[in-house]
Amino acid sequence: MDALSSPELNAVLHQPVRTRIVAYLAARGETTFNELKQALEITDGNLDSHMKKLVSVEYIQSKKQTAKKGKQQTLYYLSEIGRHEFENYIETLKRLLSPQFLP
Amino acid sequence: MLANQASDQIEAIHTMMASGHRSVHMERHTLILWGLTTAFLILVGGAIFTHERFPVSWIRALSVTTFITIVLTAVAYFDFYLIRRSRDEREESISFVQLQVTKVWWLLVGLIVMINLGMHFYGGGYMFYSLVLIIMGLALYIHGLFSRQMLALAGVMMILLGLASITLRLPFPVIEWLTIFCFGLGWPLLGFTLNHPRLNKSLKYRLSFSLLWLAIVTIPTVAIYQSGRLEDVPETTPIPLTQYLQQGETVAVTEEVVTIPAGTIVPLKVELSGDVLEGLNVTTLPMLLSHPIDIVLSDGKPDGRFRVAQGPWKKHVYNYRIRDFSMTSILDRDTGPQVQLKLRLSTNN
Numbered sequence: 058m059d060a061l062s063s064p065e066l067n068a069v070l071h072q073p074v075r076t077r078i079v080a081y082l083a084a085r086g087e088t089t090f091n092e093l094k095q096a097l098e099i100t101d102g103n104l105d106s107h108m109k110k111l112v113s114v115e116y117i118q119s120k121k122q123t124a125k126k127g128k129q130q131t132l133y134y135l136s137e138i139g140r141h142e143f144e145n146y147i148e149t150l151k152r153l154l155s156p157q158f159l160p
Numbered sequence: 161m162l163a164n165q166a167s168d169q170i171e172a173i174h175t176m177m178a179s180g181h182r183s184v185h186m187e188r189h190t191l192i193l194w195g196l197t198t199a200f201l202i203l204v205g206g207a208i209f210t211h212e213r214f215p216v217s218w219i220r221a222l223s224v225t226t227f228i229t230i231v232l233t234a235v236a237y238f239d240f241y242l243i244r245r246s247r248d249e250r251e252e253s254i255s256f257v258q259l260q261v262t263k264v265w266w267l268l269v270g271l272i273v274m275i276n277l278g279m280h281f282y283g284g285g286y287m288f289y290s291l292v293l294i295i296m297g298l299a300l301y302i303h304g305l306f307s308r309q310m311l312a313l314a315g316v317m318m319i320l321l322g323l324a325s326i327t328l329r330l331p332f333p334v335i336e337w338l339t340i341f342c343f344g345l346g347w348p349l350l351g352f353t354l355n356h357p358r359l360n361k362s363l364k365y366r367l368s369f370s371l372l373w374l375a376i377v378t379i380p381t382v383a384i385y386q387s388g389r390l391e392d393v394p395e396t397t398p399i400p401l402t403q404y405l406q407q408g409e410t411v412a413v414t415e416e417v418v419t420i421p422a423g424t425i426v427p428l429k430v431e432l433s434g435d436v437l438e439g440l441n442v443t444t445l446p447m448l449l450s451h452p453i454d455i456v457l458s459d460g461k462p463d464g465r466f467r468v469a470q471g472p473w474k475k476h477v478y479n480y481r482i483r484d485f486s487m488t489s490i491l492d493r494d495t496g497p498q499v500q501l502k503l504r505l506s507t508n509n
Contacts, residue, residue: 073172080173084180091251096179122253132253147173153166 064153069114070146074099074107079116079135079143087134108133116142183255184306188351189242195347197235199340201228221280228273236266257306268299286332289339293322310359310366314350317370318342329508332478333388337381346377392465392473394456416457424449437499468507481506
């Protein structure tokens with residue numbers, strides 16, 4: 058890619074819901090499915106499909122935690138790869154907003 | 161086109177990151193539990209740990225501190241247990257930030273306990289409840305920074321109330337009742353209204369609620385203080401000191417008011433002791449009364465109520481103060497070693 062060509066955006070992250078999921082996790086640390094659903098205000102099915110996509114590319118990892126009464130709780134967090142890709146994605150967005158790419 | 165998309169995405173990232181950072185949630189029960197416990201401790205603590213029951217000051221100090229520590233530790237444990245239980249029920253986690261904010265909360269509560277202990281030995285007790293308001297206001301403010309703006313606003317109001325009580329030199333009972341109503345009434349009210357959608361969307365509602373909250377906390381305080389003051393007013397007419405001295409002990413009156421005129425010489429008995437200086441006897445200093453004073457006698461003994469120059473009736477326990485205290489040592493060739501003690505006796509809170 059030369060200096061004047063459009064920078065390439067990460068296809069996985071360049072999707073509004075997935076961007077919001079990753080941004081939320083970057084700030085929050087770890088969270089449950091329910092909390093994510095409330096924060097994003099989307100349906101279970103919609104969130105589930107995007108989570109599956111992010112887990113499949115290893116941007117998001119999960120771990121089990123035993124809650125009260127022995128109930129298992131799944132916590133989701135951003136992996137090192139996910140954090141790195143998210144930072145690169147933000148850099149790319151910033152470059153797109155630089156004067157050379159503005160109409 | 162691409163630049164517009166990039167701009168929208170960056171805005172969405174900002175919004176979600178802000179939402180992620182505001183991951184701390186104040187549970188309703190936390191405010192109710194801590195608020196009612198604090199109000200209970202203020203109401204009951206003073207009645208249990210009296211000078212009569214615990215005449216030795218360090219024993220009283222340790223007993224109060226132990227009692228407060230046990231109660232507050234139990235509350236902290238129970239509160240955290242309830243937080244975990246409600247989070248589990250909602251399938252939510254306790255974020256890292258929430259854990260840190262909780263630790264800060266406990267540290268500030270611990271600081272209040274330590275200040276209370278210190279004041280038993282070093283004085284300044286009349287400022288204690290003002291400090292409680294300021295420190296717990298700070299705890300609410302810090303919590304509010306990561307959770308609800310309304311909490312931060314309530315924290316600021318408590319800090320301002322604490323500062324105002326010191327700078328306006330409010331009478332001790334006023335500050336005490338203000339603290340009781342702040343915690344016993346104000347905190348549960350905050351707990352019940354905190355998650356109301358309007359409070360979290362509109363600044364106008366938050367400010368209106370803040371004013372209502374202030375009114376709910378201060379109006380009962382003023383009402384109780386005023387009714388207490390009316391009870392302090394004696395029903396009998398003052399008699400001059402000369403008449404009181406002449407009538408002797410033959411007249412049995414349950415309550416009487418004696419006016420001591422300005423210009424009366426009042427002997428001040430001084431008993432001093434220290435780690436390197438020991439008083440050899442009780443010294444009596446003659447003092448000139450600059451204003452007339454009315455004192456109330458119950459069953460022939462002063463019961464602590466007094467007023468200066470027809471002013472409001474006061475209680476000595478809240479108003480006798482030693483101010484501007486200083487001690488210097490002098491070694492003079494003519495007079496030898498001397499210690500100069502300067503202090504001002506005040507009848508104003």
